[in-house]
Amino acid sequence: MSKPHVIIIGAGFTGVATAHDLALRGFDVTVVERGPFVNGTSGRTHGLLHSGGRYCVNDQESAIECIDENIILRKIVPQVIEPNGGLFVALDESDLAYAERFAKGCEECHIPYEKLSGEQALKLEPNLNPAVKLAYSIPDGTFDPLRLALAFAATAKSNGAKFHLYTEVTGLLLDGKGNVTGVKVWKRATGEKEEMHADVVVNATGAWAGQITEMAGANVPVKPTPGVMVAYDQRLVNRAINRLCKPSDGDIIVPQRRLAVVGTTSFDAEDVNYIPVFKDQVQLMLERGAELVPAIRRAKQRGAFMASRPLVGSGTSGRSIARTFKCFDHKESDNVDCFVTITGGKATTLRMMAEKTADVVCHKLGISTECVTKETPLLSYREFYALPN
Amino acid sequence: MSETKWNVTLLIYRQKGSQSPHYDTFKLEVDPDEYVLDAVERVWAFHDRSLTFAHACHHSTCGACGMRVNDMEKLTCIVPIRDVTADGGTLKIEPLRNFPVISDLAVNMASLYAHMEQVGHRAVLPLSEEPSEPGVRPVAKAAEDDYIRLADCIECGLCISACPISAASAPYLGPAVLAGAQQHGLDGNSDLLALVDCAEGMWRCHQAFECTEVCPSNVEPGLKIMQLRQAAMRQRIKHLFGSKK
Amino acid sequence: MLKNTNSPSSSNWWKWFDIRGRAAGDVAFMLNRITALGLVLYLAMHLVALGQLALGPGAYDTFVQIVKHPVFIAFELLVVAAGIYHGLNGIRIGLVAFFGDTATVQKQIFYAMLAISILGSLFFGIRMFTA
Numbered sequence A: 001m002s003k004p005h006v007i008i009i010g011a012g013f014t015g016v017a018t019a020h021d022l023a024l025r026g027f028d029v030t031v032v033e034r035g036p037f038v039n040g041t042s043g044r045t046h047g048l049l050h051s052g053g054r055y056c057v058n059d060q061e062s063a064i065e066c067i068d069e070n071i072i073l074r075k076i077v078p079q080v081i082e083p084n085g086g087l088f089v090a091l092d093e094s095d096l097a098y099a100e101r102f103a104k105g106c107e108e109c110h111i112p113y114e115k116l117s118g119e120q121a122l123k124l125e126p127n128l129n130p131a132v133k134l135a136y137s138i139p140d141g142t143f144d145p146l147r148l149a150l151a152f153a154a155t156a157k158s159n160g161a162k163f164h165l166y167t168e169v170t171g172l173l174l175d176g177k178g179n180v181t182g183v184k185v186w187k188r189a190t191g192e193k194e195e196m197h198a199d200v201v202v203n204a205t206g207a208w209a210g211q212i213t214e215m216a217g218a219n220v221p222v223k224p225t226p227g228v229m230v231a232y233d234q235r236l237v238n239r240a241i242n243r244l245c246k247p248s249d250g251d252i253i254v255p256q257r258r259l260a261v262v263g264t265t266s267f268d269a270e271d272v273n274y275i276p277v278f279k280d281q282v283q284l285m286l287e288r289g290a291e292l293v294p295a296i297r298r299a300k301q302r303g304a305f306m307a308s309r310p311l312v313g314s315g316t317s318g319r320s321i322a323r324t325f326k327c328f329d330h331k332e333s334d335n336v337d338c339f340v341t342i343t344g345g346k347a348t349t350l351r352m353m354a355e356k357t358a359d360v361v362c363h364k365l366g367i368s369t370e371c372v373t374k375e376t377p378l379l380s381y382r383e384f385y386a387l388p389n
Numbered sequence B: 001m002s003e004t005k006w007n008v009t010l011l012i013y014r015q016k017g018s019q020s021p022h023y024d025t026f027k028l029e030v031d032p033d034e035y036v037l038d039a040v041e042r043v044w045a046f047h048d049r050s051l052t053f054a055h056a057c058h059h060s061t062c063g064a065c066g067m068r069v070n071d072m073e074k075l076t077c078i079v080p081i082r083d084v085t086a087d088g089g090t091l092k093i094e095p096l097r098n099f100p101v102i103s104d105l106a107v108n109m110a111s112l113y114a115h116m117e118q119v120g121h122r123a124v125l126p127l128s129e130e131p132s133e134p135g136v137r138p139v140a141k142a143a144e145d146d147y148i149r150l151a152d153c154i155e156c157g158l159c160i161s162a163c164p165i166s167a168a169s170a171p172y173l174g175p176a177v178l179a180g181a182q183q184h185g186l187d188g189n190s191d192l193l194a195l196v197d198c199a200e201g202m203w204r205c206h207q208a209f210e211c212t213e214v215c216p217s218n219v220e221p222g223l224k225i226m227q228l229r230q231a232a233m234r235q236r237i238k239h240l241f242g243s244k245k
Numbered sequence C: 001m002l003k004n005t006n007s008p009s010s011s012n013w014w015k016w017f018d019i020r021g022r023a024a025g026d027v028a029f030m031l032n033r034i035t036a037l038g039l040v041l042y043l044a045m046h047l048v049a050l051g052q053l054a055l056g057p058g059a060y061d062t063f064v065q066i067v068k069h070p071v072f073i074a075f076e077l078l079v080v081a082a083g084i085y086h087g088l089n090g091i092r093i094g095l096v097a098f099f100g101d102t103a104t105v106q107k108q109i110f111y112a113m114l115a116i117s118i119l120g121s122l123f124f125g126i127r128m129f130t131a
Helices: A013-024 A060-076 A093-108 A118-124 A145-158 A206-216 A279-292 A294-298 A330-334 A347-364 B036-047 B110-118 B141-146 B158-162 B164-168 B175-182 B190-196 B210-214 B221-240 C010-017 C024-053 C057-068 C070-098 C102-130
Strands: A005-009 A028-032 A086-090 A114-117 A134-138 A141-143 A162-164 A167-174 A180-187 A192-197 A200-203 A222-232 A240-243 A252-256 A259-263 A301-312 A325-329 A339-344 B006-014 B022-030 B066-069 B072-075 B090-094 B101-103 B124-126 B148-150
Touching: A005 A013, A005 A180, A013 A028, A013 A145, A013 A339, A013 A347, A028 A145, A028 A167, A060 A093, A060 A141, A060 A347, A086 A093, A086 A118, A093 A134, A114 A118, A118 A134, A141 A145, A141 A252, A145 A162, A145 A347, A167 A192, A167 A206, A180 A200, A200 A206, A200 A347, A206 A222, A206 A301, A206 A330, A206 A339, A222 A279, A240 A279, A259 A279, A279 A294, A279 A301, A301 A339, A325 A330, A325 A347, A330 A339, A339 A347, B006 B036, B022 B036, B036 B066, B036 B090, B066 B158, B072 B158, B072 B210, B110 B175, B158 B175, B158 B210, B175 B190, B175 B210, B175 B221, B190 B221, B210 B221, B210 C024, B221 C070, B221 C102, C010 C024, C024 C057, C024 C070, C024 C102, C057 C070, C070 C102
Parallel strands: A005 A028, A005 A200, A028 A162, A086 A240, A200 A339, B006 B090
Antiparallel strands: A086 A134, A114 A134, A167 A180, A180 A192, A222 A259, A222 A301, A240 A252, A252 A259, A325 A339, B006 B022, B066 B072, B066 B090, B124 B148
């Protein structure tokens, strides 16, 4: 019996992780992506490997997903991670008031934490605001966005998955009854058009999910919600530094190589393809970042960029929508078969999102297989290019 | 905060399929503090969806967005427009050299990645082995071993594009790879030595130092190649005087 | 995969000699190659000229007339300049390759040696044209 063929639209984190999972489960996998790897939201993450601390008070489902996946990723792909932990830092009375809820949240979400005095925190991170009153140490980390994706892609490729970059889906192939049978693609590198058939099409386009589902007359409640990040050209801290407060603008600084990245904001956007960098938001990042690490004022801005989170749900305020993910089987939601959308979520939970998506695909095809991605170490990200096509 | 707008002309290299390459012109109103990559992305988003270019992180950690801007290698996500042109000026944008072109501004970096793997360059390593620049000491020297960081080299390929030897000689390993090999040192590593101590390895370099000039990540590949040569000479002298390594 | 026509090739050979946008070390390399070619050409001509001298005293007199001509002296000055530059840059290359972290000051050494080459050429030029 030949292997069932799955086409995955999108080579962001969800696309490559799903390709990896399905390839291990014995599927014939093809990934089509209109640009290069992680050129959308995924590439532009500040790279925080979440411990879940940020969500342990208000969104505990997300927090637990984060800590579980944090531990798994450290095991299966250490080659792309700076595993140096993180701090939640209290600078004023309002932060201190949050401390008890934070500690309780960590307990409830089984996030390992350690309470530190202001002096202890300053010893670990000398560039912190000297007014730091109290800090909690939690197992945050930093990952390299492109190389994390390439590691998944390399492993998937070694198990037979095919990747077509610069290949844009322009439409879905439908049978007479409105079910999906494949994709129509525009190969942007050559200008050619082609049709590809599949048993199941997985829409892993994140913030663009709605544009793809429209092609089948279906809907997903994805709300593209951009935010700004600003990178400064000095490695001022060795750990992720979080403000001890509920999620808000400019509440985190993430180190990576010789950089420190401050993020982020949250607002609505119409056009997902290009969001300009708003200077007032950049200024806000500088102000908020300098509250945590005053030396940022003396550092030079190296980059400033915007990325659109794919928030799931049709609530009003961006930050109050849960950050967890959802997998839609369009047979159930829109009576369009052989079509699955996975969206929402965050980078840290990519493997879990893929597991759930692969489970849905298997269920649809009546195949019963185990997910083994929790224990499977990934290949070196460079193997994607070393392996023959 | 000024809201200055500049009018710039983008002259972008296009190459598709079997057609011969040409340049397309786009006139754009830009904020001079925006980055060159932002302008390229806007051309794609609003003027020509067939434009093919590589990018990912937009903050100089992935190495994907290298291009030639006005005949110089740049990592376009961190180069403000005001650094490379003026109001009314032109931005000529071309793909990196010495890599095969996939289409337009996107090149195939497979050979670089494959070689970096061959020389065993470590993507993550202790802070003590690759400290951040002097004057910024986020930790005491004694504690540097406790931290792991991503290596400086982001495999962006700018150095290989700028290297005159890579232009002339396809088999030359190139600055990034040789600098990557230097990360290990050569002591007792005869496999690595064989790979880099050869005609198309460290000895092909003619010290043009274009690599160091264009590197956006403080790698200083030129210096590293010289250090590699000194290490190789030390090995050869040891060998000459009877050491059995 | 397409050939990268953005790279130097036979159709844009002149780009090898364009110093715009090139770093100091790259210019040093280019000049090293040009002076090397010049010196090799000079060596070849020198051997041919010496070969002529084996043809007797008449040939020697003709030879001396040629080399006293100002145009010829100008060419010889180019050879002297090339020799000075090539020798000094050779020393720079040796230092940078084999002595510690000299590579970190290779630009400064290049500028210094370029200056010495120009001064040296001026000095010899004056001597050669006023002798």
